[in-house]
Amino acid sequence: MNRRSLTARGVACLTAGILLAVAANVAAARPLLYVGVLLIALPLLAALTVFAPRRSGDVTRVISTDLLAVGEVSRVSMRVDLRAVGRPNGTWRDTLPRAVRGDAQGDYPGDTATLRYDVEGVRRGISTLGPLVLRTVDGFGLAQREQAFGDTRTITVVPQVLPLPPLPTKVGAAGGTAQTRSSRLGQGADNLIPRPYMSGDSRRRIHWRATAHRGDLMVRQEEEEASPDAVVVLDRAAARWARPGDEPDPAFEAAVSLCASAALRFVQDGYSVDVVDSAGGLLGALRGHEDDRDGLMVALATVLPRGEGRDLRTVIGGNPPGPLVFITGRIDAADAERLSTAGAAAPMLLAAAPAADALGMAAAHGWNTAEIDPGGDLADAWSDALPMAKTAHG
Structure with missing residues (x-):
């Protein structure tokens, strides 16, 4: 060391x-x-x-939360089986990535021990916990030794999900009232029979939990392809955001959090949801199954600004959705004028850095608009962009 x-x-x-x-x-x-x-x-x-003493050991970590959200606290438990002559006199510390923070250190209790500490998610991403470092000192405190033990453990920090108010009126894919999907929402992943992925299967049918368990790509056998009721688009075009640096861009982090929150809000309201980026890449398809949420959150854990966006009508395709949420960063009046609602019944535009006249131009073209304040309450921006009841019917 x-x-x-x-x-x-x-x-x-x-x-x-x-x-x-x-x-x-x-x-x-x-x-x-x-x-x-x-x-x-x-x-x-x-x-x-x-x-002089030779030491080796195994470390097994268990994290109480599979996916740790930004701002959420999780408990890490480590079982340490140390093979050494005599009881080591010293302290331990677990190596923490920048994605989390916590007090991961203390006095080492013995040869075999269970060590516990709490971590808080502070930054999206997939990182590693560990290795465990044991610092031993002699009885007089003259010499010290630091030695790393055990393997690392992956920890995934996902965006924070905030409670958002629902739309005033449900709207369907063709502009009418949406049909509730409570029966589908009641199905859990355990009620499905996954099968191996075959060429031509849609990514919307991927069974994430079965894939993680078996190590091979699995899909839901009985999932039916259907046009989505709601679409959430995260504009990740590089021109809309600050250049990626050592520290996260607060505006982009707020946009990602709002994207996840909007998608899960629609699921709670009975919609099936497609979450895509501005280039048309599918980030997640929520069809009421438990593992759908996990798949979306893992995808959003690592999403970064990159590339260029496409015309929104191309991204949405030929079937206009009911609710459409478009989340973007820097946008001016010319961008807003070219931004089509793609025939959506309830289009919502939320921008983190709009020019002075951008939102007014977008509103003139049928969008319900609001500005995202990275340091403010995202629920307020969402509420400002909610369509009125008459718009939802129109």
């Missing part, structure tokens, strides 16, 4: 011993030489006692 072998006390002891040995030779004082040799030998012997 990067930490030096001797502690500050050990370095001071060694330095004092060397100075006394030099002074003894200059002053011809044999007692000083004895003391100097003793002070030199002590940290060397301490280092020997710390580094």
Whole structure:
């Protein structure tokens, strides 16, 4: 490890011993030489006692939450089976990625131990916890040893999902009242019989839990292809957002969070939902199954601004949805004028950095608009963009 072998006390002891040995030779004082040799030998012997024992171990981590949301707290439990001679005297710390924060350290209790700590999600992404680092010191505190044990564990931090109010009136794919899908929403993943993926199967039918369990791509056998009732579009075109850097862009993070929140709001209201990016790539298809949500959240955990957008009518296809949510960043009046509602019955446009006249131009072309404040309440922006009841019927 990067930490030096001797502690500050050990370095001071060694330095004092060397100075006394030099002074003894200059002053011809044999007692000083004895003391100097003793002070030199002590940290060397301490280092020997710390580094001589051979240690190995296994670390098993269990995280209480499979997918950790930004702002959510989860408990990490580690079982450590340490193989060593004698009980190590020292402290432990788990290596945390930038995606989470927590107090992952403490005194090491013994050869076999269960260590626990809490982590909070602070940044979207797929990262790794670990390795576990054990720091041992000798009884006099002169020498120290840091050693890493065990494998790492993947942790996925997904965007925060906020409660949003529903649309005033349900609207269907053709502009009429949506049919509730409560019967489909009641089906869990356990009620489905997945089968292996075959060439030509739609990504909308992927059974995420079965895929993760078996290691091969699996699809739902009885899932029926149908045009979606609602569409959420995340405009990830690079020109709309700040350049990716070491720190996340607050505007883009707010957009991703609003995208996830809008999609799950529609599912709660009985819609089936397609979540796509502005280039037409499918990020998630929510059809009321438990693993649909997991698939979408994992996709949104790693999404970044890139590429260019396409015409929204091309992205949506030939079947206009009922509710349509388009979430974007920088947009001016010319962009808004070219932005088609694609025939949606309830089009909503939410922009993180609109020009002064952009939202007015979009409203003139049929959009219900609102500005996203990255530091504000996203539910307020959503409420401002909700279509009125008369618009939902129109």
